[in-house]
Amino acid sequence: MKTPSQARRLRIYLDESDRWQGRPLHQAVIEAAHEEHLAGATVLQGLSGFGYKSHSDAQRRPRAGAGAPPIVIEIVDSAENIERFLPRLDELMSEGFVTFDDVQAVSYRAP
Numbered sequence: 001m002k003t004p005s006q007a008r009r010l011r012i013y014l015d016e017s018d019r020w021q022g023r024p025l026h027q028a029v030i031e032a033a034h035e036e037h038l039a040g041a042t043v044l045q046g047l048s049g050f051g052y053k054s055h056s057d058a059q060r061r062p063r064a065g066a067g068a069p070p071i072v073i074e075i076v077d078s079a080e081n082i083e084r085f086l087p088r089l090d091e092l093m094s095e096g097f098v099t100f101d102d103v104q105a106v107s108y109r110a111p
Contacts, residue, residue, distance in 0.1 A: 001109050003107045005104075008102055009074060036081075036088060038075055
C-alpha cells in the first residue's frame with residue numbers, strides 16, 4: 001500500500017566528537033527521537049566536510065585522531081511532531097546546525 005503525505009524533514013549537523021553527558025550526541029538525539037515516538041531517524045556519517053566549527057577536513061588522510069568526521073541526523077515526521085520534538089533537541093544541543101524543510105513523503109507498507 002502506498003500512502004503519500006506532507007511531512008517535515010529535520011536535519012541536524014554535528015561532528016562525531018560532539019558529546020552529551022559523556023556519550024556521542026548523535027546517539028542521544030536518536031534515543032530522544034525514539035522516546036518521543038517520531039516516525040524515524042537516520043544517522044549519516046560524512047567522509048569529509050566543513051561547517052559550523054569553521055575548519056575543513058577535506059584534505060585529511062584517513063587515520064586515527066585526524067579530526068572528527070561530520071555527522072548528519074535526518075528525522076522525517078509531521079510538522080506537528082517535529083515541532084513537539086524541538087524543546088527536547090534544545091536540551092541536547094550545545095553546538096551544531098539545524099535545518100528544516102517541508103517534503104512530500106510516501107510510505108510503502110504491505111497490506
